[in-house]
Amino acid sequence: MLVWAVSGVLVAGAAVGAGVLATAGGSGGGGGPARASDSDGLRHTVVEVTPGGCGRGWSHPAPGRQVFDLNNTSSAAAEVYLTDAGTGAVYGEVEGLAPGTVRPMRVTLGSGSYAFKCLPDDADAVTGPTVRIAGGGKVKSGPAAVPVTQQDLIPPTLGYQKWIQDRTVELATRTDALRDAIDRGDLPAARAAWLPAHLVYERMGAAYGTFGDADGEINGTTAGLPGGVHDADFAGFHRVEYGLWHGESARGLRGPAGRLAKAVHALRDGWPDQRIDPGDIGLRAHEIVENTVQFELTGRTDYGSGTNLATARANLDGSRELLTRLRPLLKGRDSGLGGLGTAMDRARHTLDAFHHSGHWTPLDRLTRTQREKVDADLGDLAERLADVAALTDVRRTA
The missing domain is CATH 2.60.40 (Immunoglobulin-like)
Incomplete structure (x- = not known):
């Protein structure tokens, strides 16, 4: 889950990384x-x-x-x-x-x-x-980048919006399968259908700010709810997750699953009328991983399925999708682009090691060494993505 907050991507007094002014x-x-x-x-x-x-x-x-x-x-x-x-x-x-x-x-x-x-x-x-x-000799100037304009960001943003549209269709299909399994009382099938549906949504992280209230209806948590998991406003994937892994009956889950499917269909049908702010997409590439570290790697969004590492992996897919679309702008602006790609691959491979025969290792079963490697690799990636946020920040030129 991503929690939108103003995030300081520029470090006072120094460049964030090797490629940032x-x-x-x-x-x-x-x-x-x-x-x-x-x-x-x-x-x-x-x-x-x-x-x-x-x-x-x-x-x-x-x-x-x-x-x-x-x-x-x-x-x-x-x-x-x-x-x-x-x-x-x-x-x-x-x-x-x-x-x-x-x-x-x-x-x-x-x-x-x-x-x-x-x-x-x-x-x-x-x-x-x-x-x-003159006479600089061997002294090389520090990193510099030609400012990115709003116009520069429009093509990758439009491409990303289309990608999100395709994901909303996939999300609706998979959420319907989850709802249908619950409707017919097949809870093992519902547990099997929950994660594939949830991961589709988690890959769409850069668009959450455009979803508005739909994000809470689809992927809300108990944060701020006085009744916790029993609060009437607890809804979406995590509400269904809690019920599926805490012994709730299919009858009790039909309402939450139906409301989830309804919210997903509304998102799919309304998405063509939505517009992502081009100025946001570089920042979102960073925030996806930043919030993965904050919420997924701490287990704060686990309501029983033990699939935080799967969610983290899906978040990386979402960030990578943005980077692919931003790459033409970053070439020539970010001297650390090659290192960023290496860091992304390393983080993905680290997470993939915890996926065996269709099952993901829960966070609480990681050894200390494994946990330190996950934290280090995703923390390093988050720092490198801060460069992307800085370089794609639209700067005033006139």
């Missing part, structure tokens, strides 16, 4: 102009952020690891990018730099031409003077 540290607190050198041992340069003086103060450029202390002396908050003057690729960024505040941007720069771009709230972007660094 640097971001500013701090919370936007005040302070005067920074010193030319500081306790961190790095070269510091105070740079002005105003519509009339964007980038002013960078008069002695030099290569290497360094800090720009961005000083917003204007009356409006602003975003600030350090860009390649030729390609527009972004080496560093600060969002929400409040008036009268200073925040550091740490970057590594080699030989090349650079320019600050200041984007005040409710005003046009301003590009500062081009600054050239």
Whole structure:
């Protein structure tokens, strides 16, 4: 299950991974102009952020690891990018730099031409003077990426929407099989039908934010329900799961199974009218795995079937589907793309090792070594996918 929350995918003061541009540290607190050198041992340069003086103060450029202390002396908050003057690729960024505040941007720069771009709230972007660094020698500039536009993201989003449409049809078919088994009183067949149906839904993770109330009706948990598993509002796959693995009669499960099938059919029939926000899909690729670690690998969504590892595996399929569609945009932007693919394969193979003869090993039966490997592999993948979220974040350019 995915629980949508604002997720910090950009780490303050440093790149998230090898392929992601640097971001500013701090919370936007005040302070005067920074010193030319500081306790961190790095070269510091105070740079002005105003519509009339964007980038002013960078008069002695030099290569290497360094800090720009961005000083917003204007009356409006602003975003600030350090860009390649030729390609527009972004080496560093600060969002929400409040008036009268200073925040550091740490970057590594080699030989090349650079320019600050200041984007005040409710005003046009301003590009500062081009600054050239020569004599960088072996110093290579840190990661940079050409900003992704909303238009860039529309083709992969449309393709993904069509993929989801096909999954809703499959979901309805499999959920009907689950309901029908319960209706005829065949609980062993219902238990066999539950997981295949549930996994179809779990592969659709990037679309959950578009499902609205349907997500709770189809895949809700007891979180926030005062009555827990006996609460009248507990519904969907997990409600049926609880009954199937806790001795509830077929008669008692007919209502929950029927409501689940009804919600699934409504989702299938209404999906052609829904639209996924193109700006969300890169973030969703990361959040799918992030929430897998948080909810599936902790067993918080197990209501008796012991199939959290199967769900985690389905979540990886969903994330991989998004990555396949985003790959054309990531090529040339993410230097760690090859490592990301390797990390995805490693996590999938790790999970596959716990699937034997149609059965998945429950979390509580993993050895300590097995558990540590699962946690490590999926945690590493989640960190790498944070790069994707950062690189596909739509940045303002004008």
